[in-house]
Amino acid sequence: MITENLHRIKEQLPATTRLVAVSKYRPIEELQEAYDAGQRIFAESRPAELEVKAKALPEDIEWHFIGHLQTNKLKMVLPYARLIQSVDSGHLLQAIEKYAADRETRVDILIEVHIAQEESKQGFTVEETENLFAQDLASTYPHIRIRGLMGMASNTDDRERIDKDFSKIEELFDRIRSEHPDYSDFDQLSIGMSNDWGTALKHKATIVRIGSAIFN
Numbered sequence: 233m234i235t236e237n238l239h240r241i242k243e244q245l246p247a248t249t250r251l252v253a254v255s256k257y258r259p260i261e262e263l264q265e266a267y268d269a270g271q272r273i274f275a276e277s278r279p280a281e282l283e284v285k286a287k288a289l290p291e292d293i294e295w296h297f298i299g300h301l302q303t304n305k306l307k308m309v310l311p312y313a314r315l316i317q318s319v320d321s322g323h324l325l326q327a328i329e330k331y332a333a334d335r336e337t338r339v340d341i342l343i344e345v346h347i348a349q350e351e352s353k354q355g356f357t358v359e360e361t362e363n364l365f366a367q368d369l370a371s372t373y374p375h376i377r378i379r380g381l382m383g384m385a386s387n388t389d390d391r392e393r394i395d396k397d398f399s400k401i402e403e404l405f406d407r408i409r410s411e412h413p414d415y416s417d418f419d420q421l422s423i424g425m426s427n428d429w430g431t432a433l434k435h436k437a438t439i440v441r442i443g444s445a446i447f448n
């Protein structure tokens with residue numbers, strides 16, 4: 233099933249959109265099956281789980297982190313994750329900067345933007361994101377490369393509402409790109425999950441994060 237699911241989804245994705253297989257809570261054997269079917273990008277949401285799976289599975293997997301990340305867990309995540317998609321506060325940005333500076337390395341991240349019309353979802357608001365980009369990021373965070381934005385739409389079947397949520401982050405993404413042509417690395421928009429990735433493609437998703445539609 234996993235192999236078939238992956239092929240069916242991949243067939244429908246444009247070449248410019250990358251598929252991230254969200255493998256949180258799934259056993260190693262299922263990730264191995266997806267790997268054998270050709271999948272190379274996986275995302276986890278818990279630090280300890282990422283560490284165990286990254287050590288057990290082939291080294292050419294590109295791991296992303298998509299969960300809430302506490303600053304005291306950075307050392308479990310940053311050695312393995314190529315992209316932290318879920319940076320949701322200035323406090324976390326500062327902690328990642330310090331971690332990377334201490335190790336003379338550079339960390340790729342996405343800014344998580346709160347776009348859902350729900351209280352519970354975390355992330356920067358649109359306004360906070362704009363304020364962030366109004367700073368001189370290259371001097372404040374010289375060891376962080378902000379590659380783009382990540383967002384989660386409202387958890388609903390209402391297509392119009394999902395469309396609105398995605399429009400909000402797409403417009404923000406376009407605005408930052410046009411106002412900061414110097415941020416040449418800022419080119420990733422991570423939107424779309426199992427239930428709404430079709431809609432996300434209409435809003436220029438460059439990354440879709442799909443879990444249950446692959447593993448269930």
Ligand SMILES: *Cc1c(COP(=O)(O)O)cnc(C)c1O
Binds near residue numbers: 277384442444
């Ligand atoms: C779990 C999760 C997903 C995948 O959700 P599915 O509905 O299973 O596709 C995507 N993004 C984030 C941030 C998640 O936590």
